[in-house]
Amino acid sequence: MATSSEKPGNFEVQKTEAEWKAVLTPDRYQVLREKGTERPFSGELLFNEEKGVYTCGACGEALFTSDMKFDSHCGWPSFDREIEGKVIKKPDYSHGMVRTEILCAKCGSHLGHIFDDGPTETGMRYCVNSLSLDFEKKTDAQQGTKP
Template identity: 55%
Template sequence: MGKKLLFVVLLVLAGCKGVSQEEQKSSEKEKEYPVTKTDAEWRSELTDMEYYVLRKAATENAFSSDLLDNKEKGTYVCAACATPLFRSENKFKSGTGWPSFDREIKGNVAYDVDYKIGYARTEEHCATCGGHLGHVFNDGPRNTTGKRHCINGVALDFIAD
């Protein structure tokens, strides 16, 4: 009898639906940004990969960005709206496979909490158009900010000084 009861309890628990992977539903209306376009407009203006990263919060493959090893002096801007986001002097080699910066250009990057992989992460997006950039972590250079802004290279364009 005890084994049957234990089996039933385990079966019920295994069938319970977890919520950690569910998309967070919010009753808040969508945030509005200074640059707002329809989905069709974004699709027509961005490459497929830019669209999926910036508008659908996808992640490009590690080590695939042409900007990963860029050592020129200049500014990294949003690939969707050209808002300046990061400066080259704040870029560092993190070894993660994505362009990394220890600080953003203040006021041009906005933050949200992202639960897409089952736990909270700090998501970064362009404060002008809302485009997804990447995530910020607390494992950056300790001699500066301690932050690692891990950014999809396809979400950025580079403007040399």
């Protein structure tokens, strides 16, 4: 079910768990490396409406753009699609549920889950932990507007 040429476990960015612990905050480590979930409505990127790019909080890979983001009212940042080839989809049978986990294709870090109940034309809802993401704001020049 992986959607990248990379197979889970065979990633461009490789670190030991000790190395990940050294570069990530404890909260980020728990979400990105231990497949945790932040509390709903607690993430700082949930209500972000600025234009820019959402990157992996572990390796910095560009994953989503602000044009892909929508308010799903679920408590986590939601996107209707990914930047092509940047996310791996993997079956997740944890917690007695059948879901699809999403991982960064560059480093294998846990991002969240994808559901087929999105309101846009893609029908998809990539439900992503804010702790899994960083945000790079577009400058006026990048947006093609005058300062």
